[in-house]
Amino acid sequence: MKALNLGCGPRIHPKPWVNADILEVAGVDIVMDMNNKWPWEDNTFDQFFACQVAEHCKDKLHFIMEMWRVCKCGAFCEIQVPNYTTPAMWTDPTHYTQWNIDSFRHFIVGDSMHDCQFIRAIGNPGFELVYQDLTSINDPEDTLDWGLTVIKQGMPKVAEPGKSWRVFYVSNIKKEMN
Numbered sequence: 001m002k003a004l005n006l007g008c009g010p011r012i013h014p015k016p017w018v019n020a021d022i023l024e025v026a027g028v029d030i031v032m033d034m035n036n037k038w039p040w041e042d043n044t045f046d047q048f049f050a051c052q053v054a055e056h057c058k059d060k061l062h063f064i065m066e067m068w069r070v071c072k073c074g075a076f077c078e079i080q081v082p083n084y085t086t087p088a089m090w091t092d093p094t095h096y097t098q099w100n101i102d103s104f105r106h107f108i109v110g111d112s113m114h115d116c117q118f119i120r121a122i123g124n125p126g127f128e129l130v131y132q133d134l135t136s137i138n139d140p141e142d143t144l145d146w147g148l149t150v151i152k153q154g155m156p157k158v159a160e161p162g163k164s165w166r167v168f169y170v171s172n173i174k175k176e177m178n
Contacts, residue, residue: 004045004070006034007053018045034063040070043152048077052143055081055089060097064107068125073152076130078145083134086142099144101132109151126151 001016008019012027020030032039035058048071057063067077082089084098105111109126130147 001046002044003047004040004049006048006050006067007056011051013049017049034066035059038066038070042069043072045071046075048075048079050078051080052082054079055095055097055099058096060099060103063097064104065125068107068127068150068152071150073150075150077127077148077150079148080135080143080145083142083144088142101134101144103144104129104132104146104148108148124153126153 003013003017005011005013005017005019008021008028009023010025010027012019018029019027020032021028022031022033024031030039034053034056048067050067054060054063067079071077081099082095084100089095089098104127107125107127108129111129127148128151130149131145132147133145135143135145
């Protein structure tokens, strides 16, 4: 199994996770700018985790397409971002994109928004929605949390089954759950 912890900062995951961040800090395996093409081949990862990082990408479509590209068909992806209604979304000058509960609708296979000319034109990237939630860390409804499974048309699910990591940060205490 190979897994990507994108924008990890100090939240380092143990192997088999690849920890990637724009800053070179202890535990980071790959220093990269997610606004450029990501430095992995297509279909590399079985799991993907991005906690409070996607909003720092200058192009939401680029983030989604790169996540889809580097993940294998069947990979599990967890993305957490500030909800667009929370003040933290607007006060941080490094937040470039705004997200809401419907931000992935064009990419969810079976959703009425998915079957459109634009999505077909960019390669028909798709995900299965496992869950979506508004999580309260500091304020009600301040964090959006998605669990998605990568779908690639005409490709069998090849992601290795494994331990699914759910990471929660409550009162600055990291808790890992299986």
